[in-house]
Amino acid sequence: MKRIGIKDLARLLSLNVSTISRALSGHPDVSPETRERVLDAAREFNYHPNLHARFFRKKNSGLIALVLPELNSFFIPELIQGVHDAVEKKGYNVIMFISGDSPEKEAEIMDHCLSWVAEGVLVSVSNRTVETGHFRAIQSAGIPLVMLDKVIHTADFSTVTINDHSAAWSATEHLIRSGCRKLLGVLGNPGLEITRERAKGFADCLEARGFLPEMSRIITIENIASGEEVLMEEVIRGGYDGIFVMSDELLLFVYPALAAAGLYPLKIRLAAISDGKLPHAIFPQVPYVQHSGYQTGRTAAEKLLDEISGKDPAIRHFTSGINLVYPR
Amino acid sequence: MKRIGIKDLARLLSLNVSTISRALSGHPDVSPETRERVLDAAREFNYHPNLHARFFRKKNSGLIALVLPELNSFFIPELIQGVHDAVEKKGYNVIMFISGDSPEKEAEIMDHCLSWVAEGVLVSVSNRTVETGHFRAIQSAGIPLVMLDKVIHTADFSTVTINDHSAAWSATEHLIRSGCRKLLGVLGNPGLEITRERAKGFADCLEARGFLPEMSRIITIENIASGEEVLMEEVIRGGYDGIFVMSDELLLFVYPALAAAGLYPLKIRLAAISDGKLPHAIFPQVPYVQHSGYQTGRTAAEKLLDEISGKDPAIRHFTSGINLVYPR
DNA sequence: TTGAAAGCGCTAACAG
């Protein structure tokens, strides 16, 4: 069935296309009766504006690009929802890209954003990205870009993250306060800013509390499959009484491994940084510092929209507050 | 900085726009030297085609719409990834919508799809949707539509789901085989096809295995917040030795509630339908029938792409195989 | 092998 256009309506109603256009977009210069007739006809013939044509003409696309390195189970879905809620309120739509954690792919995606004339770009940076040329290209095309969650800290881009250092510190301190004397930190990809900051928060807190170097250790789990072995070997050898887990993804396998070995909850305490769902699904509940995906996504999207509308063009770095959640 | 277009390149190289267009799109009728010059200039001046203009002209948008009622923790992220992988291979991009589980919103979104001239629509139907007029509107505009996961079974739309009935049956049978004699089924939204089918699979299996009506019961958890109370009251009263849990979302709270009460793993066995991550994160691991989000997304997207390219215009209902995963 | 020109659907001057 042929798609009906503004021209068809014009012919049908023996009016001019511009009158139709005006009636449809609520322009004041059009008589109420005419407007009604047009609106009725539009409904009747199932008219839908062609946004490509409209935006093509008006030089803006109504699209916000959301670029993610990969999807995970807790944080990212919430983040997407946050972005979505913020963006939708202003009538924008989301076009989503997944870089698969590849900087090359990421660069291609930036080209796509340019080609789609996205009005703004939200990007959670790939773990292996070091070069930022492709991001600057977006900016120099006049398109606002905000980094969220996984970011590169320079003076050039606005960012939205949590304060990873203090989140890790806070979780670590909770373990110490609970009486732990020998601590293990379980961390993810070491190339990431987010990992380095959390590792540092963990280490700094220990130092500040007078822990000697031999009273703590950090292990890195890059691959969940082999992770359990690495973890259990260290745990058994080390005699730990507390473990700091850096993320939900890690907690998802640290918990059953310890439980199966009979170590949690009897011999070892846990504390995590989490979006907040998983710790409640574990028994006994794990204390955690909340890292809200929804807030991150929403804040970043709102900042981006402000930049788009010229309201807050300054580069800013938002770090959301930390709050520790104890089991009830 | 002004965006550079095909016209600017033409002026720069003293060529005609059509030559540029041809060179850029790899048309054979253009001399190798000219092509080189054009490609070089495009790179140098950072040319990016305007897809709105291109697709506007060519009558197709390169967009696949993905419409979801809401995001969850395990299944949906995998589904998105599956859709993404399939679609990207063919050069399409994904424009994402969230209906918030509202039929009205869903109808609006269908209008957006029309307005964006999406070339295909993938939709996981809102729980409360009964009227399908807005979906037919898409089809009668000549746009293929495939439903996935949450679907409405009619002769009009292709669908991709798992065989919910046999998944539930299989999980239930596993409990019976393990020796359970009194079973509880924990189900979600009762308005959903998916829920009805799983409830039926549970009940049918029990009947086939000779369970008397008083040896089983079904409870419905619509709201996670109040769910724990409902669950525990029933569990304590009923004296169950096995519980069938219909989804990851439900398992996420059923497990800690039972564990906290000291019932799991000692007195009660569990079996679930799950994407496959969460059961491994629980101790002891929960047997489950796998419901793969990735496969669902991927299969649906591939079917959609086939329909778009005219390869498989028939309406089909795919139900993926079931396999039961035991704890190792 | 290249150029000229029309037209995709819509908006926005400008004119009446």
Next chain:
DNA sequence: CTGTTAGCGCTTTCAA
């Protein structure tokens, strides 16, 4: 209040 018209960036006939 309504009509006329040009043009957004690109592809695609048709001509040269």
